[in-house]
Amino acid sequence: MPEQVGLPPPLFWPFPAAQEITEVLEWRTDVLQARSGEQRLALRPQPREIVTFRHRLDALGMARATELARAAFASNWLVPLWHMALQPNADLAQGAMEILLDTGLSDFRVGGYASVACAEVAMAGEDATAVQIAAIQPDRLILSAPLVLPTSGAIVAAGQITVAPIREGVLTSAIEIVRRRQSDGMVTASFLLRDTPDLTAPVLPxxxxxxxxxxxxxxxxxxxxxxxxxxxxxxxxxxxxxxxxxxxxxxxxxxxxxxxxxxxxxxxxxxxxxxxxxxxxxxxxxxxxxxxxxxxxxxxxxxxxxxxxxxxxxxxxxxxxxxxxxxxxxxxxxxxxxxxxxxxxxxxxxxxxxxxxxxxxxxxxxxxxxxxxxxxxxxxxxxxxxxxxxxxxxx
Incomplete structure (x- = not known):
């Protein structure tokens, strides 16, 4: 992804979301009203996208989130869009060069990245893995490098895998940490996403x-x-x-x-x-x-x-x-x-x-x-x- 002038390279925000995700779309329209009608002027034809994630992390995860924010709070981030995550249509093996799934149901992009998370390691507080997308076909993602899954198994069942697109974004507010116990806490982070897609309207009567x-x-x-x-x-x-x-x-x-x-x-x-x-x-x-x-x-x-x-x-x-x-x-x-x-x-x-x-x-x-x-x-x-x-x- 392109780097912004004066900013360090994007860092990966690797934590899987644990609770409901909130997404806000913001346009800007000037509505001029008359006695018998109105005129609507588009001042922002593409929306701003703000997503808020809540992560349940252990002590090590909260420490990593804190140090990542301290190191590059004002930087660009590579943000997995967990609300657009899909499950593969086939099991994944270590070293695989493609992931079988319906690519038309999410915001995957050639040259961009995808996040791969295993339910097994997510329950243990481990991070997701970022992989680069070399090409996209209707039924699969073709990767730029062999897949390295964050698990010791050679093959992971499709039902245990979630694949989400990654977009570049910036933090819009302070990262909040609520520690319930020493090794159990909630981390909340909000990102303003860049590179808004230009989606086509669905077919309606x-x-x-x-x-x-x-x-x-x-x-x-x-x-x-x-x-x-x-x-x-x-x-x-x-x-x-x-x-x-x-x-x-x-x-x-x-x-x-x-x-x-x-x-x-x-x-x-x-x-x-x-x-x-x-x-x-x-x-x-x-x-x-x-x-x-x-x-x-x-x-x-x-x-x-x-x-x-x-x-x-x-x-x-x-x-x-x-x-x-x-x-x-x-x-x-x-x-x-x-x-x-x-x-x-x-x-x-x-x-x-x-x-x-x-x-x-x-x-x-x-x-x-x-x-x-x-x-x-x-x-x-x-x-x-x-x-x-x-x-x-x-x-």
Whole structure:
């Protein structure tokens, strides 16, 4: 890895993570709001990545962490990204020149490094091993030198090995050591990573040129939702209070939580968060609220939908909806609406293409963006979770 002018060569931070890892992505967006819209200017198109590791170490490990920090606190560090670690698809032998694994699910780079940790030696407080990557194929890492595993065995089972990419970074705060006993303590270190990757967006269904977030692991948290219109209350102290709208846009804010249950989901979640670029990009989000309840079944070619009333009829014209039919989501626009006794008749932009019996779930579709430039991801054992506040934007 390239050295920074005036700084000593990078040192390897070799300690395996013992507890939950926190990763923070920070963009910077200037949102210019007008009465009927907004403009978003990207001031930092690539995020800053800050990772916080917690290591459980014995007395020797804590002493080594202390001396490493004392020797090169302000230096560049080679930091294993344990939250992106994968297990090999085959056992590893001493002197091996390749590691079989799915390289498309983590941030491995040609010419960079990977960290190899054995569960056996990690339990004993031993360090991980850094190996340089000479080439990358879809199903394997090819190493620059024979692998030397930190164990006495000639072969280590794949289930006992974790392989993580290594990135260069700098310490962002003081290293904290909490000593529970003389030979048992927790070391916490936070790093700002360099060389941010440029990830491609995952493949999602699209509607009207924008992606639709339909991840089944997405959980709505309606208790955190709030609805408002930006207004100003005019009170001269003598007469009635007058409410003056400041903007024409109704603001709906909610918090969504996404969970990744395996390495593939975790990598897809990372790519999706990258595609949002903080508050810059917008996407469609189904409410999953089953707001439109059918009063009559629909044929495959029908464009007229009869539903139970939910509010003023004029509010529904132009709204986008998601139809749960045949185990898929189909997206349509309400083009017209009329009242008919105790139901509303809605005209759709096109037919559903398949019959819709009574009980078919129909949700409103909202165009939203992230309401923050700072995203915090919690990485546990094999899973990742992120909570993201979102706000409705004009369609």
């Amino acid at each position: 699209t509607y009207l040129g924008r992606p639709v977030q339909v991840d089944p692991s997405l959980l709505r948290q309606p208790l955190s939702a709030n609805l408002r219109l930006a207004v100003e209350y005019v009170d001269n102290g003598f007469g009635p209070v007058v409410v003056e709208p400041i903007r024409e846009l109704f603001e709906r804010r909610e918090t969504i939580t996404l969970k990744a249950q395996d390495a593939a989901d975790r990598w897809a979640l990372r790519r999706w968060l990258w595609s949002l670029r903080g508050r810059q990009a917008s996407f469609w989000l189904p409410t999953w609220g089953h707001e439109l309840q059918l009063r009559a079944p629909m044929s495959a070619g029908a464009t007229l939908m009869r539903v139970a009333p939910i509010g003023p009829i004029a509010q529904l014209i132009g709204r986008r909806i998601a139809l749960e039919v045949s185990d898929t989501l189909r997206f349509r626009t309400i083009t017209a609406a009329i009242e008919d006794d105790f139901e509303h008749r809605l005209s759709l932009s096109s037919s559903p293409g398949t019959p819709m019996p009574l009980g078919t779930k129909v949700h409103l579709l909202t165009l939203v963006r992230a309401d923050t430039d700072r995203v915090e991801i919690s990485h546990g054992v094999g899973t990742s979770e992120v909570s993201l506040p979102v706000i409705e934007v004009p369609a």
